[in-house]
Amino acid sequence: MEDGRITPLEGVHNFRDYGGYGVTNGGRLRKGLLFRSGQHTNATDRDLATIGAIPFAAIVDLRGGPERASYPCRRAPGFAGEVFFDDRDSASLPPHLQGDLASMNEDEMRERMRENYRGLPFRSSIATMLKTYFDVLGKAEGPSLIHCFAGKDRTGISVALLHKLAGVHPDDIMHDYLLTNEASDRRKHMEEIGEFMQSRWGKMSEAGLYVMSGVYPEWLDAAFDSLLERCGSFDAFFAERVGIDDARREAILARLIES
Structure with a gap:
């Protein structure tokens, strides 16, 4: 599937390698180093054997404390990596977006989520975890995995921002998001x-619910448009919100990009 990028599992959704894409300054993101998925609560023993074959050094769990308590993840036997998380709730819809969910059609739900995405990069718990995520990418001595509940919204934004930082082409960024x-x-x-x-x-x-089980191009576009409106540029966002200056960017990408 997708040139080996997607690994089908029995109880874990959306497990895949998000490396391998070319970058603007030459080279490409390493494969076998960057992985993403949904939560591992329902991972089967067979799933854990597959996942455990990858020597993960770090797992970035974007779920907040309530999610982690309600849906604890299974880890592969012998897992020796470190799990990073923030206990603050990161999955809530803003109050003004919570009404009328029972009667919404697909178009209405897509628009509701488009509006929700505009605030995702600036939600305090997510902003904190973005800093952690990029710190992990710059230091992990081995493969890393990032996941949330479904591996599509919080994870999708985070991975898209890493791709943007690395200079992945916008078409490839959207392609990976929509996978x-x-x-x-x-x-x-x-x-x-x-x-x-x-x-x-x-x-x-x-x-x-059908809409919420997938992702749509206008959602990621909305997040990026909001980011540019508020910060002026991606470089400004990375510097002001994530603490990534040119030197730190080079250090992170030196670990992730191969010629």
Whole structure:
């Protein structure tokens, strides 16, 4: 699947390698070093054997404390890496976006999520974890994995920003973001994501749940547009919000890019 980028698993959604893309200054992101997925709560023993074959040095868990407590992840036997997380809730919808979820059609839910994405890069818990994520990428002595609940929104934004930092072409950034829609059985995923979301925000329409089981181009566009409106440039965002200056950027990318 996707030139070996996607690894189909039984109980883990969206497990894939997000390296391998070319970058503007030459070279490409290393493969076998950068992985992303949904949570590992329902990982089977076979899944853990597959995941455990990768010597992960670090796992960045973007879920907050309530999610981690309700959906503890299974880790492969012998896992010796470090797990990084922030206990603050990072999955909440802003209050003004929580109403009428039970009656929404697909177009309405897509628009609701587009508006939600505009604030994602600036949510305090996510901003904190972005700093942690980039710190891990600059220091981990081996492969790393980043995940949230479904591995598509918080993880999708984080990975897209790493791709942007590295100079991956915008078409490839969007391509990788949209691979979520190919990496999982969306109808099957609806059940898991529906249980989680409806426990937080009440009943949701089937059309809304279907939308929430995937991703759409306008969502990532909205996040990036909002970032540029508020910060002026990606370089300014990285410097002001994530603490990445030119020297730190070079140090991070030196570990991730091969000629």
